Amino acid sequence: MDTQLLDLMKHRRTIYNLGRNVQIPQAELYQYIKAVIRHTPSAFNSQPVRAVVLFNDNHEKLWDIVETALEEKVAPDAFLRTKAKISSFRDAFASILFYTDMDVVQAYADNPHLATYQYQEYNWAEEAQGNAQFAVWTGLEENGLGVNIQHYDPLINSAVAAQFDIPVSWQLRAEMNFGSIEKPAAEKEFMDDDQRFKVFD
Incomplete structure (x- = not known):
């Protein structure tokens, strides 16, 4: 079997x-990220994923x-450690x-033709998110870049939306950092x- 994808994973x-x-170049990275998300699968090809680079x-x-946002929530004696963590993401x-x-x-x-599945669309949108994040992450790694994903939503949602003119209907799901690998993972x-697995043959 061909294991190229598995090796990347x-x-x-x-x-x-x-x-x-x-x-x-930044422009090349932006075009690459857009292309990866564009070709990521979603239920009924609904394409609910949006990205801001x-x-x-x-x-x-x-x-x-x-x-x-965190300075307002974290106790002062613990904030120095939190601030150092945020600084590493800023780097x-x-x-x-x-x-x-x-x-x-x-x-x-709400589509009457999909009434049987109407409550599943929310779950499938999350699947689309997972697909897109994994695909972008793996693609960036393939190009020699390191990646981590954070989740500070909903704490930062309103401030981020105001800063970057985000449409009201867009719900923040994750913040992904990428850059050069300064220290490998353990x-x-x-x-x-x-x-985890079962097989019936």
């Missing part, structure tokens, strides 16, 4: 130590927003905001196969 890891030593000062503004080359367009989800849920552990 094995290489894909969460990288927390990211830098800005990236040689790929932030470079340079805009990337830093995102993590300034996160830091400000990355760029970030991607992944959104779900809830107008699309609702339209499919070894990954796996649970026993018999706790």
Whole structure:
């Protein structure tokens, strides 16, 4: 069997130590990210995933927003550790905001021809998110970049929406950082196969 995809999946890891030593032009990265998401599958080809790619000062503004939001929520004696964590995300080359367009989800849920599945469209939109995030993550790793995903929504939603002019119907689902790999990930552990898989032949 061809194992090219599997090999890429094995290489894909969460990288927390990211830098800005990236040689790929920003415009090329943006076009690549768009193409990967465009070709990511979604139920009924509903295409509910939206993405906002932030470079340079805009990337830093995102993590300034996160830091400000958390400073209001985290106890002062614990905030220094939180601030250091946010600074590590700010040190990355760029970030991607992944959104779900809830107008699309609702339209499919309300479609009388899909009445049997109307409550599933919300679950399928999440599947589309997972597909898109995994595909982009793996693709960036294939190109020598490190990636991590964060979830500060809904704490930052309104401030981010105001800063980047996000449509009301877009619901923030994840914040992905990427950049040069400054320190590789540790070894990954796996649970026993018999706790995860069954086969009937």
